[in-house]
Amino acid sequence: MLEVNALEFGFDKPLVTGLSFTVPNGQIKLLNGPSGCGKSTLLALISGTNIAGVTWHGDIKLDGEDIGGIQAHHRAVGLMYQDPLLFPHLTVGENLAFGLVASIRGKYRELAVKGALASADLDGFGDRDPASLSGGQAARVALMRALLAEPKALLMDEAFSSLDPDLRLKFGRFVAAQIKKRQIPALLVSHDLVDQEFATDPILHFLKLGIEIKGFRR
Numbered sequence: 001m002l003e004v005n006a007l008e009f010g011f012d013k014p015l016v017t018g019l020s021f022t023v024p025n026g027q028i029k030l031l032n033g034p035s036g037c038g039k040s041t042l043l044a045l046i047s048g049t050n051i052a053g054v055t056w057h058g059d060i061k062l063d064g065e066d067i068g069g070i071q072a073h074h075r076a077v078g079l080m081y082q083d084p085l086l087f088p089h090l091t092v093g094e095n096l097a098f099g100l101v102a103s104i105r106g107k108y109r110e111l112a113v114k115g116a117l118a119s120a121d122l123d124g125f126g127d128r129d130p131a132s133l134s135g136g137q138a139a140r141v142a143l144m145r146a147l148l149a150e151p152k153a154l155l156m157d158e159a160f161s162s163l164d165p166d167l168r169l170k171f172g173r174f175v176a177a178q179i180k181k182r183q184i185p186a187l188l189v190s191h192d193l194v195d196q197e198f199a200t201d202p203i204l205h206f207l208k209l210g211i212e213i214k215g216f217r218r
Helices: 039-047 092-098 107-119 135-148 165-182 193-198
Strands: 002-010 014-023 028-032 055-062 077-081 153-157 186-190 204-206
Touching: 002 039, 014 028, 014 039, 028 165, 028 193, 039 055, 039 077, 039 153, 039 186, 077 135, 092 107, 092 135, 107 135, 135 165, 165 193, 186 193
Parallel strands: 028 186, 028 204, 077 153, 153 186
Antiparallel strands: 002 014, 002 055
16 A cells, blocks of 8 residues: 655645545556646655655655655656657567566566566567557556566556547556556556546545645645
């Protein structure tokens, strides 16, 4: 479970204050709000990504452990963005293998990649150039690469926004099924309430420019 308690963050002055929520294992929580309200900064704080000038305090816990002071590479938090960010110099299979934990070696790496391709309905795509993939295929590869790293939580920053409505719906349902299967918490931030289709937990709404979170601090 992902827990955020009494979180406040900002730059010259607080942008968000009094933020508390939980994301249960196997569920997606949607955090909705306009650009500039702090959604991406929140994900950076949870993942441990450095942002120049940001100050914050509060508690960030994952499976009961306070991860707020832990370096990013020790947090076991996966990230997905609007752009799949596949490595152009690697094949699809090599992109997936890049996400594998170091403890998976030899033939087991190949088996893990094949299993990920099968889960994404991309059997036989291992040798393909990422540039040859459709938007929906690239998004599925990016998701499986993130999950092959065996994260304890997944954060998604506008991860569905670049897809057309039909692909968005299909991909969102695919993500929800993978999160449920792996029983990890997932937090999706988006400016578009269309993404509530994929949320399995009540939606949070950011208010822009007001050090205020609707539903938490009034």
